[in-house]
Amino acid sequence: MDIANTTQHEPQGKGFIEDPHRPVLCHAAVYGSDRTVRVHRHPRAQLAWAESGVLRIHTDSGAWVVPPTHAVWIAPQLNHQVTTHTPASVRYLYVDASACRDLPEHCQVMEMTALLRALIRRIMGMDLSQPVAGAEGRLLQVALDEIGRLTPSPLYLPAGQDRRLQALMQVLTENPAETGRLDELARPCGASPRTMERLFRAETGMSFQQWRTRLRLLEAINRLGEGESSAAVAYSLGYRSSSAFVATFRRHFGKPPQSFIRESDTHERY
Known part of the structure; x- marks a missing residue:
């Protein structure tokens, strides 16, 4: 939207x-x-x-x-x-x-x-x-x-200040399923791949790949909240399989997608 x-x-x-x-x-x-x-x-x-x-x-x-x-x-x-x-x-x-x-x-x-x-x-x-x-x-x-x-919790996606970095972030935000390599995506935004990688690390504290993964995972949380299944979210965001998506999600957030979204009164912390 x-x-x-x-x-x-x-x-x-x-x-x-x-x-x-x-x-x-x-x-x-x-x-x-x-x-x-x-x-x-x-x-x-x-x-x-x-x-x-x-x-x-x-x-x-x-x-x-x-x-x-x-x-x-x-x-x-x-x-x-x-x-x-x-x-x-x-x-x-x-x-x-x-x-x-x-x-x-x-x-x-x-x-x-x-x-x-x-x-x-x-x-x-x-x-x-x-x-x-x-x-x-x-x-x-x-x-x-x-x-x-x-x-x-790591549910944060940092923004950039450099206009070239902002341009690439906008491309990825508009299409989180984009699978292009950095060398394919950076030059249309006015920077070499090496410069763009340096900008990501300097302005966000993340590598290009780390930032793109975080973007996809946050979009996944949004779509899961809309009622989509893990399988549907995985394929719509460019993952090779549902299991690859679930493994990435668990690695970042410590639990599988549906458990992360679902409120469970029987397992909440006091």
């Missing part, structure tokens, strides 16, 4: 409320397919978790894909754009900057725990229009502590 040519929705207003006496605000929403919130930033940090559906987050430095087994943390004042390609039920926590001292300073995707899922569901039923104390205040603090304990 071409994000630039879709309707841009306005961001939710709670992210713009500055009030240290209300360290956490919340919002729940159900979205349809192909919905994009315009690029924006707000003074509060944001935790976004889709109970169902897959989120895509874009910032100036790259892109993140967020399945229901994970949440994305967006630090205060960070330009970002949120897209859902499938119907999604999303839960947001907005954290005042005054409460972010022990929380991540950058955007990152993190694996959810059963405890945080339960806390978020409880928080969604709370009245946070006024400061809370007592048991509810302690519950909010436990949620913030749990966010600080979450494990980051």
Whole structure:
């Protein structure tokens, strides 16, 4: 989907409320397919978790894909754009900057725990229009502590700054199944293969092949979230076989594709 040519929705207003006496605000929403919130930033940090559906987050430095087994943390004042390609039920926590001292300073995707899922569901039923104390205040603090304990996941695709690198990234992003060699792809973008490889390593910390593999795997997560089978995803993204795709996916994420996507209450971590 071409994000630039879709309707841009306005961001939710709670992210713009500055009030240290209300360290956490919340919002729940159900979205349809192909919905994009315009690029924006707000003074509060944001935790976004889709109970169902897959989120895509874009910032100036790259892109993140967020399945229901994970949440994305967006630090205060960070330009970002949120897209859902499938119907999604999303839960947001907005954290005042005054409460972010022990929380991540950058955007990152993190694996959810059963405890945080339960806390978020409880928080969604709370009245946070006024400061809370007592048991509810302690519950909010436990949620913030749990966010600080979450494990980051490699669901990030770094962007480039050099125009030649950006041109090749655009080619691959528009067609993740592209199997051409670097020497075939680099020259039309204005660089030799050696220069392009150097640009990938200098600007993304990855080789060309590593970046292309990550692109394919993130696209695979998105398609799996849309309900495609592992076999269908494998062949549509240029893998020689379903088993080759599953092996690559397991090597990167530690579990097979369907297990990674599927939320399993019986195996969640506390």
